[in-house]
Amino acid sequence: MAEWMSTGIPAGDYWGMDVRRAMAFQRNRRYLYDRATEAVGNLWNLHWPHKSPKTARNVRVSPLHSRLAQAGANFGEVAGWERVQWFGEPGTKRVTHATFGKDDWFRHSGAEHAATRSDVTLFDQTSFAHMLVQGRDALALLQRLSTNDIEVPVGRIVYTPLLNQRGGMESDVTICRTSDEEFLVVTAAAQRIRDLAWLKNHAKGAGQATIADVSSGYVTLSVMGPQSRELLSLVSPADFSDTAFPFATAREIEIRYGIALAFRMTFVGELGWELHIPAEQALGIYDAIVAKGYDLSLRQAGYVALNTLRLEAGYRDWGSDLSDEDTPLESGLGFTVAWDKNRISSVVPL
Template identity: 40%
Template sequence: MEHLEPELERMFARMPSLGSMGIQTFFCGPESFTPDGRPHLGPVPEVQGVFAATGMNSNGILNSGGVGLTMAEWLIDGSPSRSMGPLLATRAHPFQANTRYNQDRAAESVGIHYGLHWPGHQVRSARGVRRVPLHHELESAGACFAERIGWEVPMYFDTEGGGWVDAPSLRRKPWSHFVQQECIAARDAAVLVDQSMYAKIVVQGPDAWRALDRVCGARMDVEPGVSVYTQFLNQRGGIEADVTVTRLSEDRFIVVTGHPSQIRDQQHIRQHADADMRFELFDATSAHCLLTIHGPKSREILQGLSLDDFSSEAFPFGGARLVDLAYARGWVIRRSFLGELGYEMLFPTEFAAGLYEAICEAGRPLGLRHMGMFGLNACRIEKGFRHFGHDIGEEDTPYETGLGFAVDLSKAGFVGRERLAAQKEREAPATRWRTVSVKVHGLTAGEGPYLIHNEPVWRDGGIVGFVTSGDWGFRVEAMVGLASLHCGDGVSLDWIVAGRFEVQIAGEMYPLKVQLAPFYDPKGEIMRG
């Protein structure tokens, strides 16, 4: 009771009548806390037909009604009526069954559960569990790391040696000037990003393309050497994953997806495949590094390390080639999540250090810098690129989120096709929900406040949507974001042009510019140049 006395005294001071009631019942029981502080709900990946509803993090009674309804829908209808992405049991990774990891992290989860949260807030327990092959090299270059599903992820590079600063703020962050330098380098020279923590799933076998064709909106029967941007879909046409699929050979593909989706995306492919399909899945995440280079000097840097032709004519956007770089051989895919001229390099892990050193040496005279995830995020928002989990999810269809170009309705039999075909016919030319690019007038990088997530968007005095992600755009010098807007008659261009939009940030209203195209390189000419 000693550790409860200070809290009881405060309670009695606020409500004096409690002081004379006495303690009628004292109960102390076990609580279940998960590593990320969220419940585990839904089908488990290991055994077909087994469902979990556990890990309520001291909110079991509070959550019981919603959990009961959701689990009933899952068991009876095959899927819940609302998005369960953050709570899926399949989000858990195998290493998170480690007892010591759970003991150390659960103790901190309790505090996080009852504490305040802010952008950049970091966990302190069970760190260093998973590291990219170049962890120490990046650390020497000034990388400041954050934890994501056990991974130590470089968020920005402190070239002054100050290290990570964990300070609550809705305005300019202590690391903002480093992120600015990285973003400007991406625009004017080149940046190198280590994305090796991203999941890489090899799908191979005679029916590999059919298994992928079943869950993807885009057509998978492409020629070897082609990379396809697509979404995994559910029966409602909602987005279950946002991926690239590269055909390496006639019967071999590699799927690159976000690191939190490493387990759930494999489960989604298996769940929807026919029993007689001949294919296998191999989790190749640890087998390959994923280094990406972006910016106008990126082609020159890679060309200097290879006898292969990196010109646009020989290596167009969306192409994939098995090439020599320095003393290594691996796959290079021409894509960029920053909206710049860019390349993704998938090489066997043992070549990571040598390739990294060669790129840094070749790029140093051309202004090459390291970039972390904060910079990558700011650039992709400027370019209007969607992020799974923030801008798109299980309840959003490609047509509602501006990704209809990645759906091929002429392809028969893929998951969600009927729902998408009906939506396109019923809601054309403008869907009732639509993802748009937004820019806030009157804010500065220094003073903010910053767009982050879930700020309400108003049109002519009424709420019509919310911000899905936002940040300061250093290339366009403005506060930019993505937002999901709703109109019963369709979010059309005319409806957008005719409206007066505002966004509410930290309790204050600011005028908002809304448009369908991104604010940075709206025609995609830089990325495809």
């Protein structure tokens, strides 16, 4: 810690002591009292799989929370977010599974996993963080910070690590170019403050580039599986064919009475789209997808299945598989390094 304070650069992976791991609301005094009391009491307790705190809950909930609860959601907590771990039978009591064995969660999440591979599933990923990078020098800033090439046409999506001075992955993000001078950066819930601070700190000397946290304005629904194209075609007039909507592209699409920014991306290894929806339009779009998905055996799924699916597909997860000590080459992510890209010389060095 002393070295970090004196040089400004941590000597290794100190995420457990990094102030950027905490969200702003977590300095609320009532939150701190309740959670700290529980944490001390849990020090010597068994840490069961998928265990979440009991105190200071329902701090951050998706606008779809009540719909998900009615559908049988069992919730866990990450960065204050109530996120679906798996779905039980609608109307059944939500329980905490205190066992290392294959309890109900194993059976339910296994069925969600299988449905994603064979049919179509719907994930609520509203906990995603969204940062808007804008300005004349926005491209130059992101081009400097990213290993991948961000100088792409409007509507293209780029997956890229962000590297620190040691070549380690400070984070990995998805960047969508939404206009000539505007980019939407999407990252995980737990990395929201970390990535926001990283972008803002480096934007200080990068000319005309502004960073805005717009996370609260979006609900993210992911429609995944072999029948995802068929389901989306039932709720939207957009063309979801490979020709009109290739992989790693984004389009604004109409769904019911709303508009969504659709990313053709996947974290599960199947055909699928992430729908980034204005929060106030989320309920209507969710209801439309669920209603039309009935005949296609649509199943709603949670983060346990999402994790097993991405493991099976070989996708990395920062914080689980990757840290700021790992380089893209060490992690099998060499394909994200554009060795010959145009670095845009107007950007100041890190």
